[in-house]
Amino acid sequence: xxxxxxxxxxxxxxxxxxxxxxxxxxxxxxxxxxxxxxxxxxxxxxxxxxxxxxxxxxxxxxxxxxxxxxxxxxxxxxxxxxxxxxxxxxxxxxxxxxxxxxxxxxxxxxxxxxxxxxxxxxxxxxxxxxxxxx
Amino acid sequence: xxxxxxxxxxxxxxxxxxxxxxxxxxxxxxxxxxxxxxxxxxxxxxxxxxxxxxxxxxxxxxxxxxxxxxxxxxxxxxxxxxxxxxxxxxxxxxxxxxxxxxxxxxxxxxxxxxxxxxxxxxxxxxxxxxxxxx
Numbered sequence: 360x361x362x363x364x365x366x367x368x369x370x371x372x373x374x375x376x377x378x379x380x381x382x383x384x385x386x387x388x389x390x391x392x393x394x395x396x397x398x399x400x401x402x403x404x405x406x407x408x409x410x411x412x413x414x415x416x417x418x419x420x421x422x423x424x425x426x427x428x429x430x431x432x433x434x435x436x437x438x439x440x441x442x443x444x445x446x447x448x449x450x451x452x453x454x455x456x457x458x459x460x461x462x463x464x465x466x467x468x469x470x471x472x473x474x475x476x477x478x479x480x481x482x483x484x485x486x487x488x489x490x491x492x493x
Numbered sequence: 494x495x496x497x498x499x500x501x502x503x504x505x506x507x508x509x510x511x512x513x514x515x516x517x518x519x520x521x522x523x524x525x526x527x528x529x530x531x532x533x534x535x536x537x538x539x540x541x542x543x544x545x546x547x548x549x550x551x552x553x554x555x556x557x558x559x560x561x562x563x564x565x566x567x568x569x570x571x572x573x574x575x576x577x578x579x580x581x582x583x584x585x586x587x588x589x590x591x592x593x594x595x596x597x598x599x600x601x602x603x604x605x606x607x608x609x610x611x612x613x614x615x616x617x618x619x620x621x622x623x624x625x626x627x
Contacts, residue, residue: 374567378512378520385559386512386520390567390576425519433508433524437605442524471571 360491365443368491370395372430372443377402377482379419379426379449387415393428394464400428400445400484401461403477417480420449426484443491447484457483494625499577502625504529506564506577511536511616513553513560513583521549527562528598534562534579534618535595537611551614554583560618577625581618591617 369375378388393402404414420426426449431442452458461481466472494502503509512522527536538548554560560583565576586592595615600606 373569376510376522376524376563378522380514380518380520384514384518384557385580386514386522386561388510388512388522388561388563388578390563390565390574423518427520427522429510429522429524431524435507435605437609440524444522446519471569475571 360441360443360493362489365489365491368441368443369400369430369445375400375402375428375430377416377426377428377484379416380423381415381419382422387419389416391428392465392469394461394468396460396464398486400447400486401464402482402484403462403465403472404480404482416482417451420451420482424448424450426482428484441492443489445484445486445490446488447486450483450485452481452483453479457481494575494577494627496623499623499625502575502577503534503564503579509534509536509562509564511550511560511562511618513550514557515549515553516556521553523550525562526599526603528595528602530594530598532620534581534620535598536616536618537596537599537606538614538616550616551585554585554616558582558584560616562618575626577623579618579620579624580622581620584617584619586615586617587613591615 375393377391391402426447429444458481509527511525525536527534560581563578592615
């Protein structure tokens with residue numbers, strides 16, 4: 360898969376799966392909405408009711424900044440399968456200009472956020488590696 | 494989400510996302526087909542052409558057996574979102590009765606495997622924790 364296709368598929372996907380690692384070296388994975396600017400992926404912890412465990416990704420990134428995020432297509436015709444995965448260093452934003460810009464970007468991509476704005480924090484993933492399959 | 498709903502949603506999902514951790518404590522996530530028997534999830538490295546990186550989950554599990562697997566539903570109506578996640582200890586099966594049984598189970602769930610049988614190895618995830626949202 361060429362670079363332009365990888366970027367286009369990442370930009371336009373509506374949901375991704377983000378994996379992080381806990382301080383005890385256990386994996387964690389969540390589905391998430393996200394937006395991309397340049398080589399950074401932004402995702403917000405939104406305002407919907409969640410258990411405290413929903414913040415596991417934030418706790419994990421504070422302990423270990425390694426993160427990976429995958430967008431993929433499943434189809435019963437397995438010749439149509441694809442995925443794009445980015446490996447990244449994660450940062451947790453609790454406020455400031457980048458935080459506000461991320462919320463604006465997320466609101467522009469998802470009209471759902473215009474009714475129910477995410478409260479944050481925002482996770483910022485600085486991409487260092489792109490992979491695509493096939 | 495009650496236990497019966499969690500199990501039913503895991504059993505019937507066609508694709509899951511499996512996360513593991515590398516020896517260097519970096520997260521890895523892949524979409525995968527899978528089948529469940531009792532409290533074990535089985536997934537095979539299939540016969541489709543893959544780069545050597547496709548085996549990262551196997552390398553990771555040999556170094557760190559912690560694994561997590563998530564099935565989820567995305568919908569533009571965010572009141573319909575749900576996910577089920579299991580945390581597990583992973584084992585890599587290269588052959589034997591459990592390996593053969595896993596391939597049979599996968600073949601029964603996915604007719605695609607009847608045309609293109611997975612070569613293995615098989616990843617077995619022994620579930621120790623279930624979570625569901627909402």
